[in-house]
Amino acid sequence: MDAPRPGTLLLTARDITAHYEEDGQILQALDNINLTLEDGEFVALIGPSGCGKSTLLDIVSGLYPQSGGDIIIDGEVLTLSQRLGHAAYMRQRDLLMPWRTALDNACLALEAHGLPKKQARQIARERFPEFGLSGFEDAYPAQLSGGMRQRIAFLRTVLTERRLLLLDEPFGALDALNRVALQTWLLSLWERERQGVVLVTHDVDEAIFLADQVAVLSSRPGHVVHVEHIDLPRPRTRQMVTSEAFLGHRAVLLEGLGLLEVDVVPV
Ligand SMILES: Nc1ncnc2c1ncn2[C@@H]1O[C@H](COP(=O)(O)OP(=O)(O)OP(=O)(O)O)[C@@H](O)[C@H]1O
Ligand SMILES: [Mg+2]
Numbered sequence: 421m422d423a424p425r426p427g428t429l430l431l432t433a434r435d436i437t438a439h440y441e442e443d444g445q446i447l448q449a450l451d452n453i454n455l456t457l458e459d460g461e462f463v464a465l466i467g468p469s470g471c472g473k474s475t476l477l478d479i480v481s482g483l484y485p486q487s488g489g490d491i492i493i494d495g496e497v498l499t500l501s502q503r504l505g506h507a508a509y510m511r512q513r514d515l516l517m518p519w520r521t522a523l524d525n526a527c528l529a530l531e532a533h534g535l536p537k538k539q540a541r542q543i544a545r546e547r548f549p550e551f552g553l554s555g556f557e558d559a560y561p562a563q564l565s566g567g568m569r570q571r572i573a574f575l576r577t578v579l580t581e582r583r584l585l586l587l588d589e590p591f592g593a594l595d596a597l598n599r600v601a602l603q604t605w606l607l608s609l610w611e612r613e614r615q616g617v618v619l620v621t622h623d624v625d626e627a628i629f630l631a632d633q634v635a636v637l638s639s640r641p642g643h644v645v646h647v648e649h650i651d652l653p654r655p656r657t658r659q660m661v662t663s664e665a666f667l668g669h670r671a672v673l674l675e676g677l678g679l680l681e682v683d684v685v686p687v
Contacts, residue, residue, distance in 0.1 A: 421581040424460040430616040431457040435489035451641035460614040464627035467637030510577040512588040516561040523557040636676040646676040
């Protein structure tokens with residue numbers, strides 16, 4: 421992968437709107453989204469279910485057309501088909517194929533990019549230890565834990581070595597302990613490669629712990645209601661989650677999400 425170029429704009433979403441049409445009904449998913457990401461920067465997107473987070477990543481990756489606005493990558497406005505292949509994208513329901521081994525699942529994206537199977541397998545195999553997957557190359561998904569499956573899906577995504585990484589709730593299906601372990605592990609990988617990352621999450625603490633900026637989206641049609649710049653030093657440590665700075669960011673973000681105004685019904 422090319423070296424990171426800090427300070428260079430990697431991605432700009434400019435005035436992005438999006439619609440779906442179903443049974444003759446038009447549904448607006450996104451409303452005038454503006455977002456920028458520098459190379460090597462980590463941005464988290466949070467917002468209520470259905471506000472268009474996955475739609476935005478589909479648009480950036482070239483899988484779904486916006487109905488207005490521009491996606492600018494490396495300084496160029498790119499059409500839908502030009503965007504395809506620019507980003508490494510781990511979709512929300514990025515399931516492993518049950519009939520393929522861990523190794524063969526990991527090399528899927530490389531094969532899809534035209535690499536011969538033997539070479540793809542060799543590249544994937546070399547990365548297994550670093551992903552904590554040594555010895556599980558020939559296991560089938562059903563024989564692996566949820567955390568291991570997520571790491572294989574993640575390995576498959578990063579093997580394509582793109583400067584732009586789009587992650588849609590990569591740890592969504594995991595319990596709290598596994599989630600924290602994988603967050604720390606993701607950070608250590610990212611500290612080394614320093615891609616530009618857009619990560620979607622429902623978890624405010626995860627967003628603060630990982631990101632340089634957290635963008636809060638409104639409910640549908642999603643638009644950016646707040647961008648919080650996280651000023652915690654790097655590398656991040658778990659101890660930081662109880663720091664005053666962390667709690668301050670959390671209060672602002674929860675307020676942005678409207679959660680502080682939700683009445684708690686006493687039980
Ligand atoms: N293929 C589709 N056809 C029709 N409507 C769709 C389609 N995909 C998404 N939508 C609708 O667009 C809106 C935004 O969906 P999207 O999946 O982007 O939300 P999200 O923020 O990722 O939600 P979640 O947090 O639950 O994953 C939702 O109302 C959804 O029902
Ligand atoms: Mg989604």
